[in-house]
Amino acid sequence: MSKVYFIKNSEADYNQLGKDALELLKKIVSEDGHKFEKEVPIKVHFGEKGNKTFIPAKCYDETINYLKEIGVSPSYIETNVLYRGSRTTTELHIETAKSHGFTQIPILIADGDIGTEYDEIEINKEYIKKCKIGKGYGKFKQFIVMSHFKGHIAAGFGGAIKQLAMGFAARSGKLEQHSGISPVVDADKCISCGICANKCNFGAIQNQDTAVIDESKCIGCAGCIAVCPQGAIENTWGGSNFLEKLSEYAYGASKGKDIIYITFVHNITKDCDCSGTVMKPIVDNIGILAGKDPVALDTACLDLVQEKSGRNLFEKGRKSLMHAEKIGLGTMEYEIIEI
Ligand code: SF4
Numbered sequence: 001m002s003k004v005y006f007i008k009n010s011e012a013d014y015n016q017l018g019k020d021a022l023e024l025l026k027k028i029v030s031e032d033g034h035k036f037e038k039e040v041p042i043k044v045h046f047g048e049k050g051n052k053t054f055i056p057a058k059c060y061d062e063t064i065n066y067l068k069e070i071g072v073s074p075s076y077i078e079t080n081v082l083y084r085g086s087r088t089t090t091e092l093h094i095e096t097a098k099s100h101g102f103t104q105i106p107i108l109i110a111d112g113d114i115g116t117e118y119d120e121i122e123i124n125k126e127y128i129k130k131c132k133i134g135k136g137y138g139k140f141k142q143f144i145v146m147s148h149f150k151g152h153i154a155a156g157f158g159g160a161i162k163q164l165a166m167g168f169a170a171r172s173g174k175l176e177q178h179s180g181i182s183p184v185v186d187a188d189k190c191i192s193c194g195i196c197a198n199k200c201n202f203g204a205i206q207n208q209d210t211a212v213i214d215e216s217k218c219i220g221c222a223g224c225i226a227v228c229p230q231g232a233i234e235n236t237w238g239g240s241n242f243l244e245k246l247s248e249y250a251y252g253a254s255k256g257k258d259i260i261y262i263t264f265v266h267n268i269t270k271d272c273d274c275s276g277t278v279m280k281p282i283v284d285n286i287g288i289l290a291g292k293d294p295v296a297l298d299t300a301c302l303d304l305v306q307e308k309s310g311r312n313l314f315e316k317g318r319k320s321l322m323h324a325e326k327i328g329l330g331t332m333e334y335e336i337i338e339i
């Protein structure tokens with residue numbers, strides 16, 4: 001059984017939420033005898049342009065100041081997204097983050113300018129043998145993963161496991177989880193400009209009447225999705241065993257790492273912060289939960305949301321938790337310690 005620490009807080013007071021997050025962090029540090037290294041990146045979600053319900057930058061101020069006070073150098077860390085949006089390339093991603101107020105500390109985008117730089121982490125699990133994790137994560141041993149618990153169209157919900165699985169994976173790792181390997185070209189949108197063929201380092205794209213991807217050469221780096229000016233290259237979202245792959249990627253992302261997880265169960269929307277639209281919360285705010293076991297933490301968040309709403313919300317994601325437990329990422333059995 002894993003311990004999950006909880007501070008109840010339903011107010012939308014972001015200064016107080018920041019203080020509560022720090023109190024939870026300090027609790028884990030003292031309970032666990034945790035010793036920070038000199039540099040500790042904080043994994044957050046900056047929110048897609050147009051989204052208004054991501055966790056605001058000021059919620060991280062207290063944690064950042066505390067780390068600096070104790071001699072730790074913090075930074076934000078993220079990877080570029082798979083689809084075309086305001087966080088597809090490093091340049092756009094940092095611009096979006098800054099426009100959302102994430103200006104307190106340096107921002108590291110771990111998978112290179114267009115999301116193609118990664119390290120392979122061998123896990124040899126049922127669906128994934130090697131995870132493609134953003135190269136920039138490799139030089140750090142410790143992280144603080146700060147998540148926003150909310151719904152997600154494919155995963156059921158997004159919390160700590162999704163932060164690890166998608167947030168640590170390079171674009172090709174995201175593609176591997178969502179679909180098979182190769183993206184597809186929409187012939188109606190393609191103007192045969194040749195940009196993708198020039199960009200593909202694997203000679204996998206032929207520029208004919210439209211671009212054509214040779215699946216036998218494509219390694220699924222997904223770089224072409226980022227560079228196409230027409231948005232004509234897409235991944236196929238309907239891949240199989242997505243929920244299990246998500247857990248396996250989370251396993252790979254956290255393998256050998258020392259991570260403290262803090263999750264804000266606030267602004268609980270139907271869809272995730274990758275949605276560039278204004279959404280209304282569908283459940284009242286609950287508070288902040290934290291721990292060192294991402295499976296226990298996500299299970300506790302899901303149970304609290306279902307209890308609060310009186311509905312079976314986001315239940316689809318429980319399959320991912322069960323697989324995560326099966327492969328040894330953590331346990332779904334938890335003890336809530338309210339502080
Ligand atoms: S970059 Fe896009 S529009 Fe240009 S050839 Fe490739 S798929 Fe077609």
Ligand code: SF4
Nearest residue numbers: 200218219221222224
């Ligand atoms: S076609 Fe080339 S650029 Fe596109 S995903 Fe495959 S290997 Fe990467």
